[in-house]
Amino acid sequence: MLIPFVVGPRSPNGLQAQLQAEENLKVQLANAPRALGALIAINISQVLARSNEIKVTISEDCPDIDDRVLDNYSLLISMAEEVKNK
Numbered sequence: 206m207l208i209p210f211v212v213g214p215r216s217p218n219g220l221q222a223q224l225q226a227e228e229n230l231k232v233q234l235a236n237a238p239r240a241l242g243a244l245i246a247i248n249i250s251q252v253l254a255r256s257n258e259i260k261v262t263i264s265e266d267c268p269d270i271d272d273r274v275l276d277n278y279s280l281l282i283s284m285a286e287e288v289k290n291k
Contacts, residue, residue, distance in 0.1 A: 247287045255283040 234249065259279040264270065 252283045256280045
């Protein structure tokens with residue numbers, strides 16, 4: 206059972222804003238300090254790859270889920286798996 210997050214409406218330029226936010230995140234991750242405790246051991250490329258697998262599974266179980274919620278859940282679950290396995 207997923208927690209129902211309240212997600213607001215998308216802006217008219219939603220896709221462009223989303224792409225820009227993703228690009229900004231990539232830059233932030235590249236420039237982020239690596240001294241973050243347990244997160245040091247996380248292989249971010251493995252987390253992102255696993256996140257994509259989880260997205261497929263969740264979207265099969267919950268076909269009407271908002272893609273923003275789907276992205277957040279899959280990323281959190283994949284990060285939790287990675288930390289647990291370290």
